[in-house]
Amino acid sequence: MNATPQSELEHQRKLLSARVGAKGSGALRYGAAMYCYNLGLISDDMLEIYRRCSKFDREDPIDLARFEGIAVSSFDAIGLSGTSA
Amino acid sequence: MDVKSRNDEIPKEWDRRGLPGWCYHSPALLELEKDQLFKTHWQIACHVSDIPDAGSFLSFDLFKERALILRNNDLEVRAYHNICRHRGSRLVAQEQGTCPNALICPFHGWVYNLDGTLRGAARPDSFPPLDKNEFALRPIEMEIWNGFVFVRFKPGPQPCVAELLAPFAEEAAAYNMAEHVPTDGMWTEQTPVNWKSVRDVDNEGYHVAMAHPGLQDLYGSTYKDTPFVDGISRSDGAFTPTKGRRWAVRNYKKLSKPQDHLPEHLHKTWLYWGIFPNAVIAATPETVLFYQEFPQTTGTSILRSATYRNPNEDRQQRVARYLTSRIDRETVEEDIQLTIWSNEAMASDSFEGFYLSDLEYGVRSHHDHLRNILPVYNLEDAPQEADVSALNASMQSK
Numbered sequence: 452m453n454a455t456p457q458s459e460l461e462h463q464r465k466l467l468s469a470r471v472g473a474k475g476s477g478a479l480r481y482g483a484a485m486y487c488y489n490l491g492l493i494s495d496d497m498l499e500i501y502r503r504c505s506k507f508d509r510e511d512p513i514d515l516a517r518f519e520g521i522a523v524s525s526f527d528a529i530g531l532s533g534t535s536a
Numbered sequence: 537m538d539v540k541s542r543n544d545e546i547p548k549e550w551d552r553r554g555l556p557g558w559c560y561h562s563p564a565l566l567e568l569e570k571d572q573l574f575k576t577h578w579q580i581a582c583h584v585s586d587i588p589d590a591g592s593f594l595s596f597d598l599f600k601e602r603a604l605i606l607r608n609n610d611l612e613v614r615a616y617h618n619i620c621r622h623r624g625s626r627l628v629a630q631e632q633g634t635c636p637n638a639l640i641c642p643f644h645g646w647v648y649n650l651d652g653t654l655r656g657a658a659r660p661d662s663f664p665p666l667d668k669n670e671f672a673l674r675p676i677e678m679e680i681w682n683g684f685v686f687v688r689f690k691p692g693p694q695p696c697v698a699e700l701l702a703p704f705a706e707e708a709a710a711y712n713m714a715e716h717v718p719t720d721g722m723w724t725e726q727t728p729v730n731w732k733s734v735r736d737v738d739n740e741g742y743h744v745a746m747a748h749p750g751l752q753d754l755y756g757s758t759y760k761d762t763p764f765v766d767g768i769s770r771s772d773g774a775f776t777p778t779k780g781r782r783w784a785v786r787n788y789k790k791l792s793k794p795q796d797h798l799p800e801h802l803h804k805t806w807l808y809w810g811i812f813p814n815a816v817i818a819a820t821p822e823t824v825l826f827y828q829e830f831p832q833t834t835g836t837s838i839l840r841s842a843t844y845r846n847p848n849e850d851r852q853q854r855v856a857r858y859l860t861s862r863i864d865r866e867t868v869e870e871d872i873q874l875t876i877w878s879n880e881a882m883a884s885d886s887f888e889g890f891y892l893s894d895l896e897y898g899v900r901s902h903h904d905h906l907r908n909i910l911p912v913y914n915l916e917d918a919p920q921e922a923d924v925s926a927l928n929a930s931m932q933s934k
Contacts, residue, residue, distance in 0.1 A: 466637050475636070482638030485647040485656040495661050502645045502658050 463487060471511045480512060481505035487526070496521045542703050544762035544770075546897045554890030555903050558918030560730040560882035561834045565924055568910055569731075569831065570599050573813055576692030578700070580815050580826045581605050581678075581685045583844050584613055585717045591636040591650055595628050598830065601689045602626055603676050606639075608650040615678035615687050621671045622646050622657065631722065639673075648673055683714030683844075684817065684826060693909070694812075700767055704809050708817075712797050713824045716844035719857070724840045727872055731831040732906075733879035734839065735814060737871050739764075739902050741771060742895035747870050750863045753778075753785040755806060763901035769810035771898075784866075788859035791852050795821045810898075812905050822846065822857040825864075835879075839868075 466483035469476040484501035487493045493501075497512075500521060504510040516523050559565055581596040587607045595618050596603040604618035604627060618626045625643035628635070638655055639648040645658035652673040657663050677688045679697040686697045694700050701708070727734065737743065741759045745752050751759070755773025762770045780786035794803040798821060807819045815828040827841035845857055881887045892900055907913045911931035912924055919927050 463637075475634075478635065478640050479637050481640060481645065482635075482647055482655070485638070488660070489656055495659075499659065505640055505645060506642070 460487075460490070472509050474508060477505045477508045477510065492526050494522070494524070497523070497527050538703055538706055542762070542765055544765050546763065546894050550897065550900060552890070552892040552900070554736065554892065554899060555732065555906070555913055556916050556918070557882040557884075557887065557889065558915075559913055560732060560879060562918065562921065562924060563834055564921045565910070565912065566831055566834050568912070568925060568928055571690075573906070573909055574598060574830065575601065575689040577694055577813055578679070578686040578688050578692075578697055578811070580811075580817070580828055581615070581687045582722075583716065583718070583826075583842065584680060584683045584685060584714065585844060586632065586722075586842070587613060589634060589636075591634045592632075593628055593635060593639075594632045595626070595630065596687065598689060603687050603689070604628060604673070605678075605685055605687070606650065606652075608652075613678070613680060613685060614652065615676040615685070616652050616673035617676055619674065620644075620646055621654065621673065627673070680714075682708050682711070683716060694767055701809070701811070703768065704770065707802075707807070708809070708819075710798050710802060711819050711824055712846070713819070713844070715847055716824055717847050719823070719843045719845050719861075722840065722842045724838055726832070727829075727837050727839055727875065728835060729837060729875045729879035730834055730882070731814065731829045731837040733875045733882070734829040734837055734871075735902060736878055736890075736899050737874045738816065739769070739810070739898040740893075740896040742893050743874060747874055748867050750782055750785055750866050753780050753782045754788070754863060761895070761898045763898045764810065764812055764905050765901070767812040767905065769812075769898055769901070771808040771810070773806050775804040784859050784862045788856055788863065791856040791859065792821055793852060793856070795846070810902075812902065813909075820860050822849070822853055822860055 463483040463486040466479045467487060469479045481501040481504065484493055484498050488498045497516060500512045500516045504512045504515060513523055513528055575598065579598060581603060582594045582605055586594050587605060590607055590609045590611060593604055593606045596605060602618040604616045605613060606616065607613050618628060620627050620641040620643060622641065623643055625641055627639050627641050627648065629642060638650065647655040649655050652675065653668040654666060654671040657666055679686050681697045681701055741761050744759055751773070754775060756776050758776060759773035760771065775789055780789045792804065803821060809817045811817065814830065815826060817824065817826045823843050823845050825841060825843040827839065830838045830840065832838055843861065846853065849857065910928055912928035
C-alpha cells in the first residue's frame with residue numbers, strides 16, 4: 452500500500468469513532484474500518500464486526516465484539532464506548 | 537455557430553405527415569428506441585447543485601441501466617454505473633443522499649472510495665488480493681453544461697454536449713445557470729401515453745392559444761418555435777405588454793423584475809432549448825429547469841423535471857418564482873390532457889395521421905431526426921412485430 456498521509460489516517464480514525472446512534476454512523480465506521488484494515492490496524496474479526504454494524508447506527512461495534520468474545524485492541528477501543536481494551 | 541446563424545427556416549414545401557400510428561404502440565420498436573435512441577443520446581441526470589458536497593450522490597436509472605452521479609473529495613462531479621463490481625447490486629438504493637466517507641454496497645458490504653476505486657471487499661480473507669483500480673466502479677460518459685449533468689450510457693451519433701449546444705452557449709451563459717440552486721427537488725410523474733406523444737405536443741406552439749390560457753396571457757402572440765436542426769431546437773416568448781387577465785400572470789408580470797446578470801432582451805422572456813430526443817432546458821428570469829420524458833411501456837411514460845433558482849433572490853423574486861411555478865404547473869396539467877388525446881388517436885384505425893401546420897414544423901423536424909436514427913419509422917404500415925428489428929437493421933445498412 453502507498454504511504455498514507457497522517458492527516459487522512461487521523462480523519463479516518465475520527466470516523467471510526469463516530470458517535471454511536473448518529474445517523475449514518477454505522478456506515479461511516481465501517482468505511483473507516485476498511486481503511487484502517489488496509490493499514491493493518493484492524494483485525495479481520497473486528498472488520499467483520501464493523502460490517503455487521505454498518506446498517507445499524509445504534510449498534511456499538513465494541514459492545515458487540517466484547518459480547519461475542521472477539522479481541523478488542525486499544526486501537527479499536529479508543530473513542531468508542533469510552534473504554535479501552 | 538450561434539443561435540442567429542442557424543438555418544432554421546421552414547421549407548415552403550414539406551411533408552406534413554407525422555409518424556405512422558403503429559410507431560406509438562409497437563413493443564419491438566420501443567426496444568429499439570431504448571437501445572439505439574435513449575441509451576445512445578445524452579440524458580440530463582441532474583444539476584451540479586443537486587450534489588453539493590463531497591460524497592453527495594444522485595442515482596439515475598434508465599431502463600435496465602443505472603447511473604450514480606457522485607461528488608468526490610476534490611469536489612469534482614463524476615458518473616459511474618451504480619453497480620457493485622462484486623455481484624452487480626446497486627451501490628446506492630436511494631435517489632439522492634450523501635455518503636461522506638465511502639460507498640458501501642448494501643448487499644455484501646464492499647467498500648468504495650469516493651473516487652470510485654475499491655477500498656476493500658467485505659471478508660477480505662476470502663478473496664485473493666484485489667487491485668483497487670481493476671475493481672473500481674465503471675465510469676459512465678459524462679459532461680457538465682452550464683451546471684447540468686449529462687450522461688450517455690452507450691456511444692452515439694451526437695457530438696459532445698458543448699458542441700451540440702454551442703449555438704446556445706452565449707445565450708445560456710448569461711443566465712449563470714451553473715450557480716443556480718435547487719428549489720423543490722426532482723419531480724416525476726407517470727403519464728398514460730407513449731413518450732413520443734409527450735414530445736409531439738411539446739414540440740409545437742400552435743396549441744398554446746387554445747390550450748394554455750396562462751402562457752397565452754403571458755407571452756401569447758410573441759411565442760415562436762424554431763425546429764430541430766442538428767439535434768437542437770429553440771422556442772421563446774416575450775411578455776406581452778398587457779397587464780395580464782389571469783391572477784398568476786398579472787401578478788407575475790408585476791413582480792418579475794430585470795435580473796442584473798441578464799441582457800435586456802432576456803429580462804422579460806421565457807426560453808426553451810430542446811435537446812433531441814427527449815429533453816428541454818428552460819429559462820425564465822427567475823429560474824432554470826429541465827424536463828424530459830422516458831418510456832416505460834408503449835403506453836406509459838415517466839415525466840421528470842427539476843427547477844433551480846438564482847442563489848441570491850430577494851422576497852419579490854421569490855414570489856415571482858412561485859408564480860412561474862404556478863403558471864408552469866397549470867401548463868403541465870393542460871399538456872398532459874393533450875398528450876392523452878394525441879396518443880389515443882394513434883390507436884384508432886380511423887385516424888389517417890397528422891396533417892401539420894407550418895406552426896408545427898418542429899414536430900416534423902423531431903420525427904425526421906427520429907427517422908435518421910431508426911429508419912423503420914418510415915414504414916407507413918405496421919410490420920410484423922418479429923420483423924421490426926431486422927427490417928430496421930436492413931434499412932440502416934442501405
